[in-house]
Amino acid sequence: MNHNFGSYAGGTWSSASTPASSIEVINPTTERVIAHVAIAAPSAVDQAVAAARDALPGWSNTPVSERAAALRRIGDAVAKRQQRLTEVITQEVGTPHKLSSIIQVGLPMSNFGRAADTAEQHEFSEEVGNSLVLQEPRGIVACITPWNFPLHQLVAKVAYALAAGCTVVAKPSELTPLSAIELTEAIDEAGLPPGVFNLVLGGPAVGEHLVGHPGIDLVSFTGSPRAGRSISELASRNLTPVALELGGKSPNVILADADLEKAIPDALNKCFMNSGQTCTALTRLIVPEDRLDEVEELAAEGTAKWRLGDPFDKATRLGPVISKEQQASVRGYITRAIDQGARLIAGGPDQPGHLPRGFFVQPTIFSDVKPDFEIAQEEVFGPVLSILSYRDEDEAIRIANGTRYGLSAGVWSADPARADKVSRLIRAGQVDINGAPFNPLAPFGGSGMSGYGREFGRHGLQEFLAPKAIQKTLTEEKNHA
């Protein structure tokens, strides 16, 4: 698969400037190069921003119902490509095929319709005293996204930005550009006015040029705290606002009365899914000291069911991690946790014997993890679960809140009032009680090192809008009446 695409601007693809400036897309299961994609030159980024600028007056003044109809057409065009997109993402990310189909593609596909509904239900104006307060689109949004849920992250931004009346320049991760190309083709097919959506491909250098561009009105970023910090600094030179969705080290608090037979399999799922490469992964399992043995036994037993292998194989529950660097990084965390005194109860740092090729990491569990261990503080972004024990509920909450992150959390209890009380005390943007499912209309985001943006539903739409007050004199109001 070869794409000589450097960028999609003003409704057309432009080809690469020089063959040297291309990205090798590597399949993490086979370690083979599956595509070459051209890196957008700075002039191509400038062109994409200019196209978004030209398209802004028309799109921002398009009635909401027409914008919503366009989003639904994109959703339909993505749905037509569901099978193809599932294959592409299974190849470029390594997510098991079934999960790719449901979560990597099915969820974002339906989010176009949700963004359309949200915009149609939104009050874009209200009267406050003698003011008419309008909510206007912020303008041109740079959407920069990571590789772990490449389509989902991109759609979370693009669908809501377009619904709000903004125009977009998107830059997906250089590790997973293929799903973004497919999405762009779906958007193209849906027939949006040229320049409303633009795509530039490449790595951090392309991202930096985009973020530092004076024509950008808002940067919406999802990725690592490291890049988030650097993007914030760069954007501040033009005083460009930034919305950040960053990493996590999220707690899963098992209260003394929890049903462990349900809680532990769910805890493994919430940690290991997508090979642990999920920003909301619940990677710290916080359990009552007197139930630690039971938890360890259930966790070790459950982990044996997480079969590692080829993501196209139906029996596989865990694919590889994204890259050789990521594999080395995760193994480094595992080795250092052992050195620091954590007790390994499943997995370990070695390449699994039956998989000599591919960036695989064994699902790994540590017990006897102390709150100040590196493995309990740093985001690993691999299939590694840390078990920490507590004596009383206050200590459980202290441990849960004892990192610099604040993205998500789980709470398990047989008593709804107790679960509710503890959920309110945990610093996190979202808390799931007893394994409750993801709600694609609830606000999603964090605090601290997890960033401060919000995505999805009406709170997500709001990110792309800015209020404007028009004051009317009392006479005008009277005449109007």
Ligand code: NAD
């Ligand atoms: P990353 O920060 O390395 O890269 C993310 C994107 O930013 C990529 O497109 C990359 O090319 C670009 N980029 C990197 N440095 C840049 C710079 N200096 N200027 C401009 N652009 C730059 O992150 P990643 O490795 O792709 O993704 C993993 C991280 O993303 C994890 O920390 C994970 O927790 C986080 N994440 C957060 C959420 C969330 O919603 N909170 C969701 C998914 C992933």
